[in-house]
Amino acid sequence: MSEWWTYRLEDFLLFSPRVYWRMFELANAAFWPLHLLTLAAGLAIVLLVLRRPPRHGLWIALLLAALFAFVGWSFLSSRYAVINWAIAYVAPAFGLQALLLAFGGAARGGLAFERRDIAARLGLLIMAAGLVVYPLLPPLFRRPWTSAEVFGIAPDPTAITTLGVLLAANGGPVPLLFAIPLLWLLLSGLTLHAMGDPQAWPPLLAAGTTVAALALRRIAR
Amino acid sequence: MIITRRTFVKAAATSGAALVLPGTAPGAPPAPVMRAVPSSGEMLPAVGLGTWITFNVGDDPVLRDECAEVMAAFFAAGGRMIDSSPMYGSSQPVIGYGLEKLGRPEALFSAEKVWTSSAADGPAQIEQSRRLWGVPRFDLVQVHNLVAWETHLETLFAKKADGRIRYVGITTSEGRRHDLFEQIMRAHPLDFVQLTYNIVDREAEERLLPLAAERGMAVIVNRPFRQGALTRQLEGETLPDWAAEIGAGTWAQFILKFILSHPSVTVAIPATTRVEHVRENVLAATGPLPDAAMRDQMAAYVRNL
Numbered sequence: 001m002s003e004w005w006t007y008r009l010e011d012f013l014l015f016s017p018r019v020y021w022r023m024f025e026l027a028n029a030a031f032w033p034l035h036l037l038t039l040a041a042g043l044a045i046v047l048l049v050l051r052r053p054p055r056h057g058l059w060i061a062l063l064l065a066a067l068f069a070f071v072g073w074s075f076l077s078s079r080y081a082v083i084n085w086a087i088a089y090v091a092p093a094f095g096l097q098a099l100l101l102a103f104g105g106a107a108r109g110g111l112a113f114e115r116r117d118i119a120a121r122l123g124l125l126i127m128a129a130g131l132v133v134y135p136l137l138p139p140l141f142r143r144p145w146t147s148a149e150v151f152g153i154a155p156d157p158t159a160i161t162t163l164g165v166l167l168a169a170n171g172g173p174v175p176l177l178f179a180i181p182l183l184w185l186l187l188s189g190l191t192l193h194a195m196g197d198p199q200a201w202p203p204l205l206a207a208g209t210t211v212a213a214l215a216l217r218r219i220a221r
Numbered sequence: 222m223i224i225t226r227r228t229f230v231k232a233a234a235t236s237g238a239a240l241v242l243p244g245t246a247p248g249a250p251p252a253p254v255m256r257a258v259p260s261s262g263e264m265l266p267a268v269g270l271g272t273w274i275t276f277n278v279g280d281d282p283v284l285r286d287e288c289a290e291v292m293a294a295f296f297a298a299g300g301r302m303i304d305s306s307p308m309y310g311s312s313q314p315v316i317g318y319g320l321e322k323l324g325r326p327e328a329l330f331s332a333e334k335v336w337t338s339s340a341a342d343g344p345a346q347i348e349q350s351r352r353l354w355g356v357p358r359f360d361l362v363q364v365h366n367l368v369a370w371e372t373h374l375e376t377l378f379a380k381k382a383d384g385r386i387r388y389v390g391i392t393t394s395e396g397r398r399h400d401l402f403e404q405i406m407r408a409h410p411l412d413f414v415q416l417t418y419n420i421v422d423r424e425a426e427e428r429l430l431p432l433a434a435e436r437g438m439a440v441i442v443n444r445p446f447r448q449g450a451l452t453r454q455l456e457g458e459t460l461p462d463w464a465a466e467i468g469a470g471t472w473a474q475f476i477l478k479f480i481l482s483h484p485s486v487t488v489a490i491p492a493t494t495r496v497e498h499v500r501e502n503v504l505a506a507t508g509p510l511p512d513a514a515m516r517d518q519m520a521a522y523v524r525n526l
Contacts, residue, residue: 014309014310019281
């Protein structure tokens with residue numbers, strides 16, 4: 001790209017806000033009532049984190065892996081990439097995250113959820129934001145309920161809830177698993193910002209809080 | 222270059238892009254101003270239809286139908302040129318859907334682009350675009366933003382020689398790479414150039430628009446409303462009384478009339494999602510256009526707001 005310094009964020013925007021939010025409406029209509037199942041999976045993940053039954057790390061990793069693979073295929077590849085060609089290059093990252101989660105969870109000494117520090121508590125808050133708060137956002141931003149973003153169906157709440165889970169996790173593969181959800185939320189926030197949409201701040205806030213929690217944990221060591 | 226009344230009249234007379242106001246049958250909508258493509262003499266309505274952002278609606282059936290309605294209104298108002306690019310997401314299949322729905326209007330003047338940094342991929346991309354539009358051939362193919370322009374121009378001139386496209390062009394936007402753009406205009410027998418020009422972005426007046434007239438190249442103007450930002454900015458301002466002298470009833474028409482009154486400009490391609498706007502845009506190319514003195518007055522008025 002020549003004269004790259006003359007480009008603004010808005011120059012990379014290929015679609016209108018109306019088309020963007022209609023995409024969620026159509027996805028919701030196509031997949032309803034699968035939302036109930038993905039939300040139940042989210043609730044199960046929270047309970048597994050809190051109760052820690054045998055092999056909880058593996059189950060959490062497998063549930064998240066399945067949802068990342070599903071969102072990457074059903075939303076990013078099948079819908080978003082149609083209006084934004086750049087997403088065709090991003091969608092495989094969701095597949096990679098699914099693989100990392102599955103292998104990380106299955107590996108010896110994979111994911112464990114023994115942390116009870118401030119960062120882990122912030123993680124629980126972030127999980128709640130991704131699972132409960134995110135689907136409730138539409139009326140706050142004057143959008144119809146039908147455009148709600150739901151965990152396991154839409155990428156932002158899926159990435160946010162995953163970050164919350166990871167903040168509560170320990171184990172060898174954990175540091176590797178932060179990168180893709182964080183980068184996704186940065187991309188999503190910047191896209192919404194370029195659209196002039198006030199909903200740009202929730203994904204950026206979630207990513208920022210996660211980074212701050214990780215920094216706090218590092219300082220506390 | 223500052224346009225005086227003398228240079229304005231001279232350029233209009235010599236550019237081959239002279240203004241033609243066709244007669245209008247009683248009761249029919251006013252016919253838009255026609256401009257000649259200098260390299261062929263073919264006449265085109267001076268307002269076309271851009272598809273950047275507005276036609277990128279994906280597989281959404283409701284929004285696809287809305288785009289088809291915009292296209293229907295555009296053709297009904299006398300429009301012909303629709304411009305797109307492989308860069309514009311799903312705009313190409315949405316145009317194809319609209320054309321199919323409208324029974325493939327004969328009036329269509331298809332303007333496409335080649336946009337790939339791999340020169341070898343150019344022909345396959347053009348063929349893919351053609352399939353998405355569902356047209357037998359493109360009227361015009363342009364090298365988008367000068368990406369891999371040397372090889373793509375070779376491909377396009379070969380296609381023109383074989384009759385697989387009718388015209389060859391290059392594009393830029395928002396004032397980028399004007400130096401290289403000028404060099405290519407001087408070195409190659411282009412039929413069309415596409416650039417950004419409007420009442421506040423006037424850099425093209427200095428070299429590119431006069432050069433297009435000198436070299437006999439048609440000019441397509443993109444981003445006439447700065448992607449809607451200009452009309453939104455002017456929304457709350459009062460249109461001057463004297464705008465009525467040129468039949469400009471809205472800011473969009475005021476801006477379009479300014480653009481179309483430059484003698485080197487052939488077609489402006491505003492993009493819209495609304496039927497009433499497409500009608501309003503085409504209507505801007507009817508009736509009187511400002512002369513050089515009024516153009517100065519228009520630019521000064523907007524500058525001082």
